[in-house]
Amino acid sequence: MAGFQTDESLLRNIDAEIKQLGRTNIIVVGRTGVGKSTLINAVFKEDVATTGTGSPVTKNIQKYAIPGTSVTLFDSRGLEMKEFKKIMEEVCSFIKRCQKNKDINEHIHIAWMCISHTSNRLEEGEIAFVEMISKYIPVVIVITQSYDEDNTLFNIIQQKFQDPKVIPVVAKEKSIRKGYPPIPSTGLPSLVKTTQELLPAAQQIAFLAAQNADFSAKILKAHGIVGASAIAAAAAGAIPIPFSDMAVLVPIEIGMIISITAVFGFEIERSVILALWGIFATASGASIVGLGLASLLKFIPGVGSVAGGIIDAAVATSITTAFGEAYIGILVVLFKENNGAKPTKDQLLAKCKQEWKTKQDS
Known part of the structure; x- marks a missing residue:
């Protein structure tokens, strides 16, 4: 993935979360x-x-x-x-x-x-x-x-x-x-x-x-995943995190991406999750782990000012919630554009790249 330094800990996080998906x-x-x-x-x-x-x-x-x-x-x-x-x-x-x-x-x-x-x-x-x-x-x-x-x-x-x-x-x-x-x-x-x-x-x-009998059940479960991830992020932020050490939230964000992607019916592959994280991180030329979450701050009113400061429980929760809900929104739009049919992984990545860039530019 050009422009990104892949961190071994990130790959371990991805593999660990994939293993937790059940049959x-x-x-x-x-x-x-x-x-x-x-x-x-x-x-x-x-x-x-x-x-x-x-x-x-x-x-x-x-x-x-x-x-x-x-x-x-x-x-x-x-x-x-x-x-x-x-x-x-x-x-x-x-x-x-x-x-x-x-x-x-x-x-x-x-x-x-x-x-x-x-x-x-x-x-x-x-x-x-x-x-x-x-x-x-x-x-x-x-x-x-x-x-x-x-x-x-x-x-x-x-x-x-x-x-x-x-x-x-x-x-x-x-x-x-x-x-x-x-x-x-x-x-x-x-x-x-x-x-x-x-x-x-x-x-x-x-x-x-x-199951494909009730698409709304997928959406409801995805919102639940975001909620659970936000609680985990709040726990991580209970001890204030220096902005430079935000990588402690990465396993939570990775797990959330994998679970939401899975509940919408996409086959979970390490390469796809890595590509999604790269799109969301949008830190070209930088370490994904080091700067992956930094770009999310601009989407949260009043949080951008903490850059260089401290991430506490409330901010960690806000980051996680904004991230997860934005991803769900992108997926819902993508399925709607595809007349309810499951898109390909290439369509998923292209749509996420397009929508995330739009959010950054706005």
Whole structure:
């Protein structure tokens, strides 16, 4: 990267933060015909069975790695009543085996139990399955094909279970009668929100990055990342930092860039993060670590005057917040210009360079 002296500590910071990004593993179960594939494809905007890297892990469980993401789906064979007990035992045995792994990234983190609204009943086998699997992992009961407002099945499930969340969903817009408006897709944002809340913290970013049913969930998580980073910066600034020693904030800023970039669905590469930091630092010919944060001061009213002085907790918080929110704003504009589709990494870097230069010149 011309014009920048790459510091080894910066590279170590980048590598350390990348290692902290988790993987998310979801198991999807339900009877044949309940719409599992339709649901999966609607959430991830992928024909997962076609584009995913599929491989059998047991006789009744198929594994799909969603391309370009850190999410893996495990799809169980239809839970037909005549083989319900056998499949249930196999799925539970598989989950227990995964949970014994010391690496949390190899665990199964959540289950989506799909029950069709059209059945309007809860089978004994489905009850047994939810009760068994919820001993090991969180379960979201997804009432698929919820084409009308009859709440009978929803109420039955709510009365039967205390813990599992119940989300009615129409995964794909459906035409019922000719001449009548189609039934719109509903419930997917609720499923995304509920799933995120039930996942371990390390797995939330991977899931939100992969899902494409609710873009606002990515934005909300990104704001949360900024908030957490600002708190960390405040802690770092609790002991006033001489302006010349602002490099102590670099790991916080690097972690924030990586997490925000990841939650918007970009594959995280060291070269991309290094390029982004170089753009944001805009200290041509200088050390990235030494001067990377200095250029951020001009965006914060009343802070520029501290140059050469002291950075305290309030200023460190302001720097971090301004930096993070500016980056989120750039990403939102970029996705909008790309009609909601994920831009390429070249588009990301070009847009950041353009927008950051505009902010500096203004």
